[in-house]
Amino acid sequence: xxxxxxxxxxxxxxxxxxxxxxxxxxxxxxxxxxxxxxxxxxxxxxxxxxxxxxxxxxxxxxxxxxxxxxxxxxxxxxxxxxxxxxxxxxxxxxxxxxxxxxxxxxxxxxxxxxxxxxxxxxxxxxxxxxxxxxxxxxxxxxxxxxxxxxxxxxxxxxxxxxxxxxxxxxxxxxxxxxxxxxxxxxxxxxxxxxxxxxxxxxxxxxxxxxxxxxxxxxxxxxxxxxxxxxxxxxxxxxxxxxxxxxxxxxxxxxxxxxxxxxxxxxxxxxxxxxxxxxxxxxxxxxxxxxxxxxxxxxxxxxxxxxxxxxxxxxxxxxxxxxxxxxxxxxxxxxxxxxxxxxxxxxxxxxxxxxxxxxxxxxxxxxxxxxxxxxxxxxxxxxxxxxxxxxxxxxxxxxxxxxxxxxxxxxxxxxxxxxxxxxxxxxxxxxxxxxxxxxxxxxxxxxxxxxxxxxxxxxxxxxxxxxxxxxxxxxxxxxxxxxxxxxxxxxxxxxxxxxxxxxxxxxxxxxxxxxxxxxxxxxxxxxxxxxxxxxxxxxxxxxxxxxxxxxxxxxxxxxxxxxxxxxxxxxxxxxxxxxxxxxxxxxxxxxxxxxxxxxxxxxxxxxxxxxxxxxxxxxxxxxxxxxxxxxxxxxxxxxxxxxxxxxxxxxxxxxxxxxxxxxxxxxxxxxxxxxxxxxxxxxxxxxxxxxxxxxxxxxxxxxxxxxxxxxxxxxxxxxxxxxxxxxxxxxxxxxxxxxxxxxxxxxxxxxxxxxxxxxxxxxxxxxxxxxxxxxxxxxxxxxxxxxxxxxxxxxxxxxxxxxxxxxxxxxxxxxxxxxxxxxxxxxxxxxxxxxxxx
Numbered sequence: 001x002x003x004x005x006x007x008x009x010x011x012x013x014x015x016x017x018x019x020x021x022x023x024x025x026x027x028x029x030x031x032x033x034x035x036x037x038x039x040x041x042x043x044x045x046x047x048x049x050x051x052x053x054x055x056x057x058x059x060x061x062x063x064x065x066x067x068x069x070x071x072x073x074x075x076x077x078x079x080x081x082x083x084x085x086x087x088x089x090x091x092x093x094x095x096x097x098x099x100x101x102x103x104x105x106x107x108x109x110x111x112x113x114x115x116x117x118x119x120x121x122x123x124x125x126x127x128x129x130x131x132x133x134x135x136x137x138x139x140x141x142x143x144x145x146x147x148x149x150x151x152x153x154x155x156x157x158x159x160x161x162x163x164x165x166x167x168x169x170x171x172x173x174x175x176x177x178x179x180x181x182x183x184x185x186x187x188x189x190x191x192x193x194x195x196x197x198x199x200x201x202x203x204x205x206x207x208x209x210x211x212x213x214x215x216x217x218x219x220x221x222x223x224x225x226x227x228x229x230x231x232x233x234x235x236x237x238x239x240x241x242x243x244x245x246x247x248x249x250x251x252x253x254x255x256x257x258x259x260x261x262x263x264x265x266x267x268x269x270x271x272x273x274x275x276x277x278x279x280x281x282x283x284x285x286x287x288x289x290x291x292x293x294x295x296x297x298x299x300x301x302x303x304x305x306x307x308x309x310x311x312x313x314x315x316x317x318x319x320x321x322x323x324x325x326x327x328x329x330x331x332x333x334x335x336x337x338x339x340x341x342x343x344x345x346x347x348x349x350x351x352x353x354x355x356x357x358x359x360x361x362x363x364x365x366x367x368x369x370x371x372x373x374x375x376x377x378x379x380x381x382x383x384x385x386x387x388x389x390x391x392x393x394x395x396x397x398x399x400x401x402x403x404x405x406x407x408x409x410x411x412x413x414x415x416x417x418x419x420x421x422x423x424x425x426x427x428x429x430x431x432x433x434x435x436x437x438x439x440x441x442x443x444x445x446x447x448x449x450x451x452x453x454x455x456x457x458x459x460x461x462x463x464x465x466x467x468x469x470x471x472x473x474x475x476x477x478x479x480x481x482x483x484x485x486x487x488x489x490x491x492x493x494x495x496x497x498x499x500x501x502x503x504x505x506x507x508x509x510x511x512x513x514x515x516x517x518x519x520x521x522x523x524x525x526x527x528x529x530x531x532x533x534x535x536x537x538x539x540x541x542x543x544x545x546x547x548x549x550x551x552x553x554x555x556x557x558x559x560x561x562x563x564x565x566x567x568x569x570x571x572x573x574x575x576x577x578x579x580x581x582x583x584x585x586x587x588x589x590x591x592x593x594x595x596x597x598x599x600x601x602x603x604x605x606x607x608x609x610x611x612x613x614x615x616x617x618x619x620x621x622x623x624x625x626x627x628x629x630x631x632x633x634x635x636x637x638x639x640x641x642x643x644x645x646x647x648x649x650x651x652x653x654x655x656x657x658x659x660x661x662x663x664x665x666x667x668x669x670x671x672x673x674x675x676x677x678x679x680x681x682x683x684x685x686x687x688x689x690x691x692x693x694x695x696x697x698x699x700x701x702x703x704x705x706x707x708x709x710x711x712x713x714x715x716x717x718x719x720x721x722x723x724x725x726x727x728x729x730x731x732x733x734x735x736x737x738x739x740x741x742x743x744x745x746x747x748x749x750x751x752x753x754x755x756x757x758x759x760x761x762x763x764x765x766x767x768x769x770x771x772x773x774x775x776x777x778x779x780x781x782x783x784x785x786x787x788x789x790x791x792x793x794x795x796x797x798x799x800x801x802x803x804x805x806x807x808x809x810x811x812x813x814x815x816x817x818x819x820x821x822x823x824x825x826x827x828x829x830x831x832x833x834x835x836x837x
Contacts, residue, residue: 026097026123031090034058034082039065042127045073049087054179057081060089060099060109061181062129062146064253068274073129073153073255074146075181077109079795091121095135095143111144128157149793151181154188154256156230160198161190161242167757170242173791174258183791185783188258193620193657195358195400196241200264200282204627204786205635206290207262208283209408212358212400213243214417215391220354221282222415230254287410291357294318294331294571295405298350302413312406313348313431314338314423330571331407335427341380341541344425347373352416353409355386359573360404363388372399376422380541386419404653405573504568505580507591512536512546512582519548525598526648535594543594544579548587564590570636574628576651576661592661596654601647604717610749615756617656618714622764623789624658625650629707630782632660633700639669641698644683645706647713667698675699686721690803691776701776704785705803708771711764717749732772732802739769759792766796774803
């Protein structure tokens with residue numbers, strides 16, 4: 001009766017509104033079968049079934065109708081191809097679009113919209129290429145639209161970015177190949193840490209940054225003004241952060257495509273030549289590569305004679321020998337003797353540049369350029385600034401200030417914008433001299449004697465200044481180097497060894513002792529299995545964290561050397577930064593950047609501080625940990641297995657961004673090495689994978705297991721090893737029980753209340769359980785994890801039973817217990833029971 005009533009209503013609509021005569025609409029009684037074609041009203045786009053190149057699989061998709069070359073812009077069943085021609089796309093009685101076989105025995109894709117209004121359902125293909133779904137007669141309201149779920153094509157009038165109300169972040173993802181429209185490894189989407197910006201990424205790793213919005217366009221795309229062939233609208237409000245472009249001339253067909261080989265390409269159809277013409281693409285040159293010149297590096301592709309990498313004003317190469325062989329990936333550091341936050345400092349202007357990654361920046365749109373400079377100058381941690389909106393007057397264009405590593409800065413031949421880098425008095429004087437040398441020729445001729453005299457005076461003052469600073473340093477202002485303090489002795493073997501491979505500061509024991517107030521208990525930040533961590537402050541004002549290894553700890557010389565040489569080679573925003581080390585007699589100390597918020601454990605396991613981490617921030621922390629592990633496992637020049645990933649080894653910076661720390665137990669794998677074995681199992685129980693804890697086998701999948709535990713702890717706010725709940729003695733068992741009962745959301749930390757995205761939380765729980773499966777081969781890689789967390793529509797496999805499920809059972813005669821209950825491990829019965837959800 002219900003179905004008959006729905007069909008009757010649809011037929012009445014057809015008679016009154018003549019919907020059924022339209023070739024652009026799907027209704028209850030008018031589906032699209034394989035072989036049928038739906039055409040938009042203006043005949044611009046078509047919808048139907050197609051097979052990609054060199055494939056017989058069938059997909060439901062949208063393509064240009066007026067273009068002779070098959071150009072697909074959207075695919076419904078990207079990862080679920082139909083192997084025959086029996087596919088049907090229809091509207092069902094729940095108000096959803098559904099792709100199924102003729103006998104409806106299998107569903108390949110559905111819009112999965114809830115909240116049915118009535119029985120009047122239809123879907124329409126618009127002339128923009130957008131497939132929209134209606135529930136009711138109101139054609140102004142969409143219950144679903146394909147533009148919210150792009151494939152590999154960004155079309156005019158399509159929004160890219162975040163809907164703050166629903167949490168939907170629209171992203172364009174590549175095909176797997178030209179013959180497979182499945183979700184590929186490249187994506188083009190907005191990132192929202194700091195100031196919003198567009199990224200082209202491979203998995204979770206950025207490969208090109210379009211940059212932040214400048215008012216005219218994206219900071220990384222200055223050669224493509226918005227008014228070239230289209231208008232661009234950028235919105236950053238309480239409701240959304242989106243960008244959308246509209247073609248000025250509707251007869252022009254243009255699209256932006258993310259290719260399966262990792263480029264973003266803008267193409268326009270040329271009817272005369274009957275082919276697509278590419279007029280812009282990225283990345284284009286070596287300076288387009290994300291973070292090509294490392295932290296505080298500056299990339300200039302027009303420096304044809306010399307190396308394209310240079311350092312920002314006031315900085316010098318971290319590893320000069322690497323720059324000599326044209327490898328600038330390690331970036332730069334502050335020049336020795338730099339005196340920041342002292343009298344006479346200022347800013348050096350760089351023109352026609354792409355400003356650094358704004359994930360470490362703050363934006364204040366109420367300030368102008370001059371107020372921005374003053375704001376930055378008052379804060380000793382501010383290291384650069386720029387105008388936020390260069391389309392406005394400098395007095396009200398907004399202010400961007402940077403506080404962390406400045407990365408991915410590059411030079412353009414024209415356009416771009418000005419960026420101001422903080423330098424000390426000596427550096428400022430040097431750049432002031434350069435500006436004088438570039439003034440009018442007549443002034444140079446008339447003023448030459450004066451300029452020469454001033455230049456000589458400045459040089460003399462700079463030499464004296466540096467000599468004075470060096471003398472102070474040798475007297476203990478920031479501590480003489482260990483090498484200088486022991487210059488009468490032969491350098492230790494470890495110092496020789498480390499010195500061959502890393503470029504780090506060597507700290508004097510007296511300087512560290514003074515910085516920590518002689519290792520005062522008041523300066524102690526925490527204590528672990530290998531010693532204590534202290535907060536310190538050098539005489540130049542820099543705050544540091546010192547890991548002091550206890551003489552009785554298990555971390556010996558090899559682990560110490562391992563951590564020093566390893567971390568020095570790793571550069572990533574989600575890894576803690578090692579500044580230097582101290583080694584003298586029995587003392588072994590590592591000096592790190594100081595992160596004021598300490599470890600993740602101090603937040604998620606603390607009832608008061610847990611409320612400071614809402615779900616959005618927790619999800620960002622999970623994503624940051626993923627990026628760090630992805631770098632260690634796949635993207636760094638070394639393949640690193642951490643072996644001790646846990647909440648206390650994830651530190652939080654001032655903005656609560658995660659940084660993985662403590663690499664004392666880490667191992668380097670060779671290019672072909674997949675697994676290794678050790679007789680000495682180290683790490684933390686509760687985070688160890690079963691194959692590592694029981695057999696000493698470790699691989700990237702060992703870290704994946706630890707990550708899975710960490711994800712469940714972040715969601716629940718409870719430790720795996722101290723969880724007591726009726727039948728389940730640990731967190732793993734508790735989560736698995738709830739997962740099997742479809743009650744997984746009840747594990748969410750109560751401090752979050754109801755203010756979380758249920759779909760996102762369930763996705764994370766699902767991924768977490770996949771990561772802690774018993775068999776290493778069943779667990780995903782971090783590349784898989786990154787993909788799953790960034791693609792809500794991806795079909796995730798059902799997990800097998802996790803490892804280390806402990807249950808609490810009543811003890812019988814064979815299991816005596818004073819309390820009447822006992823703890824039994826499921827692993828005592830069998831380890832490999834497959835139990836799908």
